[in-house]
Amino acid sequence: MQAASVLHAADIVHTDFxxxxxxxxxxxxxxxxxxxxxxxxxAPLPSxxxxxxxxxxxTLEVKGGESYFTTASDLYQIGVMxxxxxxxxxxxxxHAFVAMLISKRLPASQGAQALTxxxxxxxxxxxxxxxxxx
Numbered sequence: 001m002q003a004a005s006v007l008h009a010a011d012i013v014h015t016d017f018x019x020x021x022x023x024x025x026x027x028x029x030x031x032x033x034x035x036x037x038x039x040x041x042x043a044p045l046p047s048x049x050x051x052x053x054x055x056x057x058x059t060l061e062v063k064g065g066e067s068y069f070t071t072a073s074d075l076y077q078i079g080v081m082x083x084x085x086x087x088x089x090x091x092x093x094x095h096a097f098v099a100m101l102i103s104k105r106l107p108a109s110q111g112a113q114a115l116t117x118x119x120x121x122x123x124x125x126x127x128x129x130x131x132x133x134x
Contacts, residue, residue: 001126003032004078005117008071013041015069017077018054019084041071056080058102072104075115093125 007014014021014032021034037052044066059076060067079101086098100106101120106113120126 001078001117001121004071004074005121007038008041008074008117011041012038013069013071013074014038015074015077016052016054017074018081022081039069041069044068054080071117072115075101075117075120076104091125093123093128097123097125 004014004017014035015037016034017032021032022030023033024030044063045060045068054077059069059073061070061073062068079098082098083102086095096107097120100115100123104115106115106119110119
């Protein structure tokens with residue numbers, strides 16, 4: 001999430017957040033790799049841009065007939081990645097965090113506005129996971 005926040009602050013999207021692109025460096029620290037598909041968060045995708053394997057029908061945003069991979073798309077893909085790991089035994093807060101990412105929106109209790117990486121990092125579950133994994 002912190003990598004997404006840094007990229008998004010520069011109006012850049014990763015486009016390929018998935019487990020294979022997260023490398024654990026230590027018990028409490030990881031790094032996002034595979035940055036060659038990073039691109040502007042505000043430019044439409046070129047017509048010849050190939051859809052990545054992990055993208056779903058909800059990944060892209062369509063505006064004016066053009067497809068965009070936005071910062072919300074990155075967060076959605078992080079949610080899809082976490083959903084694959086999610087276990088029933090995980091807390092209600094973990095399930096709510098993943099659902100929030102997949103919805104691309106903050107919960108109604110927070111105004112149901114568009115989600116940002118910064119806002120996601122303020123989620124109760126994410127803050128509780130700092131320094132932990134699993």
